[in-house]
Amino acid sequence: MAETTYLEAIRQALFEEMDRDPAVVLIGEDVGVYGGAFRVSAGLLERFGWERVIDTPVSETAIVGAAIGMGYAGLRPVAEMQFIDFIACCFNQITNFAAKSHYRWGAPVPLVLRGPCGGGVHGGPFHSANPEMYFVHTPGLKVVCPATPYDAKGLLKSAIRDNNPVLFFEHKFLYRRIKEDLPEGDYTVPIGKAVVRREGRDLTILSYAAMLHTSLEAAAELEKEGIEAEVIDLRTLLPLDRGAILTSVAKTNKLLVVHEDTRTGGIAGEIAALVTESAFEDLDGPIRRVTSLDTPVPYAPPLEDYFLPNAAKVVAVARELAHY
Amino acid sequence: MTSALTREQHLDLYYFMRLNRELEEQMVRLFRQNKIVGGLYSSLGQEAISVGTAYALSPGDWIAPMIRNIGALLVRGFKPRDILTQHMARHTSPTLGKDGTSHFGDLKSRHVVSPISMLGDLIPVMTGIAMAGRYLGQKIVTMTWIGDGGTSTGAFHEGLNLAAVQKAAFVLIVENNQWAYSTPVKRQMPLRDLADRARAYGMKSAIVDGNDVVAVERTAREAVAHARAGHGPVLIEAKTMRMRGHAQHDSAEYVPKEMLESWKKRDPLDCYEQFLHQNKLWDAKTKKEIDARIAREIQADVEFAENSPFPPPELAEQGVYCAGCHTVEADWKRPKEEVMPPRSSVKPEWPIQDYGDLEAAPKRTAKSFVHGRQAGNGTRPTAASKATAKSKLLKKPARAPSPAKAGR
Numbered sequence: 001m002a003e004t005t006y007l008e009a010i011r012q013a014l015f016e017e018m019d020r021d022p023a024v025v026l027i028g029e030d031v032g033v034y035g036g037a038f039r040v041s042a043g044l045l046e047r048f049g050w051e052r053v054i055d056t057p058v059s060e061t062a063i064v065g066a067a068i069g070m071g072y073a074g075l076r077p078v079a080e081m082q083f084i085d086f087i088a089c090c091f092n093q094i095t096n097f098a099a100k101s102h103y104r105w106g107a108p109v110p111l112v113l114r115g116p117c118g119g120g121v122h123g124g125p126f127h128s129a130n131p132e133m134y135f136v137h138t139p140g141l142k143v144v145c146p147a148t149p150y151d152a153k154g155l156l157k158s159a160i161r162d163n164n165p166v167l168f169f170e171h172k173f174l175y176r177r178i179k180e181d182l183p184e185g186d187y188t189v190p191i192g193k194a195v196v197r198r199e200g201r202d203l204t205i206l207s208y209a210a211m212l213h214t215s216l217e218a219a220a221e222l223e224k225e226g227i228e229a230e231v232i233d234l235r236t237l238l239p240l241d242r243g244a245i246l247t248s249v250a251k252t253n254k255l256l257v258v259h260e261d262t263r264t265g266g267i268a269g270e271i272a273a274l275v276t277e278s279a280f281e282d283l284d285g286p287i288r289r290v291t292s293l294d295t296p297v298p299y300a301p302p303l304e305d306y307f308l309p310n311a312a313k314v315v316a317v318a319r320e321l322a323h324y
Numbered sequence: 325m326t327s328a329l330t331r332e333q334h335l336d337l338y339y340f341m342r343l344n345r346e347l348e349e350q351m352v353r354l355f356r357q358n359k360i361v362g363g364l365y366s367s368l369g370q371e372a373i374s375v376g377t378a379y380a381l382s383p384g385d386w387i388a389p390m391i392r393n394i395g396a397l398l399v400r401g402f403k404p405r406d407i408l409t410q411h412m413a414r415h416t417s418p419t420l421g422k423d424g425t426s427h428f429g430d431l432k433s434r435h436v437v438s439p440i441s442m443l444g445d446l447i448p449v450m451t452g453i454a455m456a457g458r459y460l461g462q463k464i465v466t467m468t469w470i471g472d473g474g475t476s477t478g479a480f481h482e483g484l485n486l487a488a489v490q491k492a493a494f495v496l497i498v499e500n501n502q503w504a505y506s507t508p509v510k511r512q513m514p515l516r517d518l519a520d521r522a523r524a525y526g527m528k529s530a531i532v533d534g535n536d537v538v539a540v541e542r543t544a545r546e547a548v549a550h551a552r553a554g555h556g557p558v559l560i561e562a563k564t565m566r567m568r569g570h571a572q573h574d575s576a577e578y579v580p581k582e583m584l585e586s587w588k589k590r591d592p593l594d595c596y597e598q599f600l601h602q603n604k605l606w607d608a609k610t611k612k613e614i615d616a617r618i619a620r621e622i623q624a625d626v627e628f629a630e631n632s633p634f635p636p637p638e639l640a641e642q643g644v645y646c647a648g649c650h651t652v653e654a655d656w657k658r659p660k661e662e663v664m665p666p667r668s669s670v671k672p673e674w675p676i677q678d679y680g681d682l683e684a685a686p687k688r689t690a691k692s693f694v695h696g697r698q699a700g701n702g703t704r705p706t707a708a709s710k711a712t713a714k715s716k717l718l719k720k721p722a723r724a725p726s727p728a729k730a731g732r
Contacts, residue, residue: 019664073452163648164645280552
């Protein structure tokens, strides 16, 4: 069977869910005739028609607002941000309307808000964002960041079937670079569950999205030095799989968190607090972080390369930690 | 003013308006006794709008009331006890004490969406419900309200534009009560009629005396029929006056006394009582009976609310997520096969009727684009044509073209 790209896996999930359930609709800018800026929804309009694949004006607030309304009416809308950076335009609809709805008055918002995030493609300050932590800080949302085609497909299906607003961050660097064989037929991946991507005994590297692949690359390098890193893919940032994190730390006693998001206020800080609160006795060294710099994402390739984490940076910090 | 309503319906309108007012007056008393936990917002003087517009809807339609629309909640079947327990943060309230004021709703039976405090955001949400309703074959109309202040938000613009381009069965009531907190309309926007805003979206609009419940109800009924027939959304500007401060704490000293006195003469309940007398739709006995019924209902519900407990503290951490406690089900009124392959399959095309050319534009725009067409011919605007544009701008700002646009 031909290998499936991360992008194609997302398209398949949309296609199969819309085929399975007429309540699933897609709404966003250029998702119909054009098939989406990255072609994620190519062919959906032809198959499902104008009523289910809705091209909108350039209005992020209206897109998310309308999707919330559709959810109240019993549909399962999937709303696309053309680039996830533009999610800032509809922050209020997400954080005040969708996130608080069930808590305040028992009205579920079965909304998926998906779009391409992340850097490494020289998109500059407005086409490279990793805005997950604005939303991880918002009770009522779920935040999903898949790293593989299998997970992208299975998690998107779970997100569509979920009764809560799910933010689904697709890392655009992975869209056409990561491929794998996918199983035939319907499957889902549960939201809120991390997975061990590589077993190890010397330290734990926690990561997600594009940085999972950077971390695995680093782990392969570390192996040559005799350092066995355990690599965990968080997959979901909210709700966080605390059990998986604490289990691995209890085993390796050392923790390194790698994320492409900027440093201050990134998920690494929250995980460090969690581990020191809950498993301080398990630690044999300081919790370390490898993250992007605390700057906007710069445009020029040398600047962006300097800004982003890479395998060498991960190896260097992991080595220090392993020898601590 | 004539009306197509029956006597019973006329008395209904009175009942809801009077209930709205008496309930709010009761809540002012409770506020002074420190029994209202948070803020208290009055709709004094605006009751005709909430009641008249909501009354024009059918049971399957959806509403999203804002903070001054308790009357719409009452029309929709909520009881004084729901509103009292909400304000008093009791466990018996519709939100169990998790939110206050009129911030509650009912998705499944009354089709009421709870508002959020940020203005304008309900417009795209109610547009989405209208779009879903059409998709599901329900033939519903959705309605929400906004003040003059809220019409300046980005969500207002995005939402109305989407509603208009989608021809959503949506009706927006703009309650122009002259004040956004302390800021008068003339300092918010250079418009006399907020209905002019609808022109930018190519949607229908109407202006109505917001203190005349019969006119409000009739205008809303026409707008609802227009929207339900698939002709697109409607904006109704109801002109009225906020007779109290922004909220109970606000003495509103910034409002000229003469302005309040002028509007007080046009109190919507006084006017409507006169209307009922003049049209012999009731007598003193009927009024007395309705008023007594309202007093009884409010009294009973105040007792209920005061005897209700606060929520247990640990409720604070429950219900962040829907973990299967609620179902998400669409009420299909059309065959699902219509929206599934192969019937849903289409050949996409993007029709562009006049190729976007100024010269090829339909005749009806010729008058308002006189200046632009000259510029479009490749000639520079003359001093005379510039002067024409300027005088038009001064005279009719909503209709004249922008010289900048014409020059493109």
